[in-house]
Amino acid sequence: MEKTVVLVKPDALQRGLVGEIIQRFERKGMKLVGIKMITFDDETLDEWYEHHKGKDFFADLKKFMTWTPIVVMVWQGLDGIATVRKIVGTTKGREAESGSIRGDFGMSGQQNLIHASDSPESAKKEIKLIFDKDEVFEYESASECLIYSKEETKS
Numbered sequence: 001m002e003k004t005v006v007l008v009k010p011d012a013l014q015r016g017l018v019g020e021i022i023q024r025f026e027r028k029g030m031k032l033v034g035i036k037m038i039t040f041d042d043e044t045l046d047e048w049y050e051h052h053k054g055k056d057f058f059a060d061l062k063k064f065m066t067w068t069p070i071v072v073m074v075w076q077g078l079d080g081i082a083t084v085r086k087i088v089g090t091t092k093g094r095e096a097e098s099g100s101i102r103g104d105f106g107m108s109g110q111q112n113l114i115h116a117s118d119s120p121e122s123a124k125k126e127i128k129l130i131f132d133k134d135e136v137f138e139y140e141s142a143s144e145c146l147i148y149s150k151e152e153t154k155s
Contacts (some may be wrong), residue, residue, distance in 0.1 A: 003082035034074035
């Protein structure tokens with residue numbers, strides 16, 4: 001089972017979308033294995049958004065991401081990263097697919113409600129940046145047998 005990180009950004013928190021966002025992942029069959037509310041510090045933001053350092057919008061991005069606390073989660077499932085990214089939708093809300101979180105609730109490219117890991121490497125890095133080992137849980141869900149066939153979970 002693959003783990004992935006989801007951030008509910010300040011715009012989604014302010015708009016009261018946290019419950020709706022969690023519900024969409026749960027309805028799909030993803031398993032929540034870590035969740036907390038945090039405020040990013042400057043050092044973590046620099047590492048999180050290192051690929052944007054030096055760009056014109058970097059200071060505004062950091063200011064936006066510290067405007068309010070954010071909700072950070074780790075979700076797990078078969079092909080978890082791709083599944084979560086499909087639920088999230090493409091970056092620009094006004095271009096995102098109807099039925100996705102961004103497609104249903106977003107219009108902006110910058111204030112796009114949510115972040116989802118884009119690769120196994122970034123998911124591992126992001127989990128380490130935000131969560132202590134004892135904050136991500138391994139447990140058997142009572143509904144897993146209804147979500148996956150036995151063949152899918154054999155590995």
